[in-house]
Amino acid sequence: MAIGTFDDIFQHIGGFGKYQMFLFIVNCYINVMFVFVYFGQIFMTVVPPHWCAAPPHLATLNLTAEQLKDLTIPKDEDSGAYEKCRMYEVDFIEVIETNASWQNASWPITTCHHGWNYDYSLYYPSITSQLNWVCEEDWRPTLAQSLFFVAAFVASPLFGWAADYFGRLPVIVFSNLLGAAAGIASAFASSFITFTALRMLVGMTYDTHYMVVYILLLEYVSSEYRTVMANVPIMVFLTLGLCVMPWMALYIADWSIFAIAMHAPQLITVFFIWTVPESARWLMSKGNVDKTVSIIRKAARINGRVLKPNVIEEFTFLDSHKYDDHVMNKMNT
Template sequence: MMLFVINCYINMIFAFVYFGQLLMTLTPPHWCAAPNELFDSDLNLTLEQIKELTVPKDETTGKFAKCKMYQVNFTQVVGGNLSGPDPTWPTTTCINGWTFDFSLYYPTITSQLNWVCEEDWKPFLSQSLFFVGSFMASPVLGWASDRWGRLPIIVATNVMGGAAGVASAFTNSFVAFTSLRFLVGMTFDTHYTVVYILLLEYVSSEYRTIMANVPIMIFLTAGLCVMPWLALYLHDWSTFAIVIHASQVISLSFPWVVPESARWLLSKGRTKETVDIITRAAHMNKKSLTPEVIRELEASSIYARATQGPDPRNLTTSISRIHL
């Protein structure tokens, strides 16, 4: 059950890391910012009137353009008491920047750094490089978990991903943000799958379907449902990034509460550590660890040293004696 709870927690983190970046790089509704002179109090124009005057509408949809504005002398236009804009006026790009509508959205890095119009490719590239990092690092980290153990890789990937995710909240450039998201992507997947594997290694076959799938069905889904509301409540992408990634720091406590893989330890011939873990598990589950079980573990360790892999028969028999 302890491993089950850890797996539930990791599933929520998985949802935060995988889908959180989508909420950080959302593009709020936007249009070209009006010249400063139109905000003069003497003109007595409302924000909606300024928008109507400066931003053209699409002839087909009737919606305001996102990347165009009229190129006229607006002071003369207002002074001439014109009732509305003339669709034949020349247009230009958003030379004064953009205005973003946060009534149903919140400030994101896209709105903060103006990744719109000519630079609207930047959010998509940063997300793509996140997955490039995962593609490149997952095979290496999978090998590392077989070389140095499951637990060190679980802690290392969560700490590295959490640190890079928190650091990304303080960036103010495309290169810095994308580089840090690449690092988060390198740890993504491995920080989740190794915990999943560790749970399956300890749970007997009749419980694996429930123990492996319930965390995904309930807690990953819960994480997905909570995230949009959390982002709206915090109303700032950088605070949102800090909150969802700082929770990964809890993994620093794992060496004291999460056991290393008994199968991996036996494959390395580390029988004493395996017996210690199995003894602790038996005590927690109120089961007795008989000398016969210990002999089976020792036999599996001998088999591992001879064949470079644990004896699945002895190991499965031993673990099944102390399962839930």
């Protein structure tokens, strides 16, 4: 069979053999990593139930935590729930000594001057509760997450240019390692500026670390199997990651350790240098046919196929521009 396009080579090396199965597993792994990077920050900045902490001098009173809460925190008139950001401003010791009624609607109300208490019965310490990004400071987690996506919007064209200039594989590895380093470092952030800056670095990489490898892997699967390669990892492993991640956060019960657990697996992508092929489309557009031939020889060997000399010869003279147009048309359809 004549080799007119890159897809014709799959008749000789196998369209979905052991080689492609390995790439399929890589795709599944990348989908789980995408979930961790994209949604992990929601669980790092989760807001536990909270209310104003009582004045420190009330600690000498023989009151339970619930009694202190009932004494110092007003309730919402509509829901009956305790206020999150307001407390009474009265002489609480005098109230107790005179046996006055608690929860008097006429008492003056103020903001939380003594910090906050958090309910961790169904939650866990997050950076939001650690740094008290609540009430007047509740804009901070939202801004940090928004800037994550702003960074992604700004950096995507830059990484796209880099992928065209240096190759897909180096950019995939670099973006994952940068995202992992920034994500792990964010676990040790102790200020809003530090946390936001590190999350922005993660945001710069998150689109590239997933999409480029996703498209690259499709190139090494014959057309009849591309639906499987493209959709099954998303439907199964992306969904699995979404289902598992909340339980991981609850089990770990610490936002810092959770951040490390979300980003440390990205470090595995350093092994892509030796295990994942460079984009055939990019190699051929650069005229590097020899490298592409080396990749298809490896794929054929792993799939148990023997490439005849005439097949290699025909592939070597394959028009790279014709191949490039063919792949682009395939991707668009």
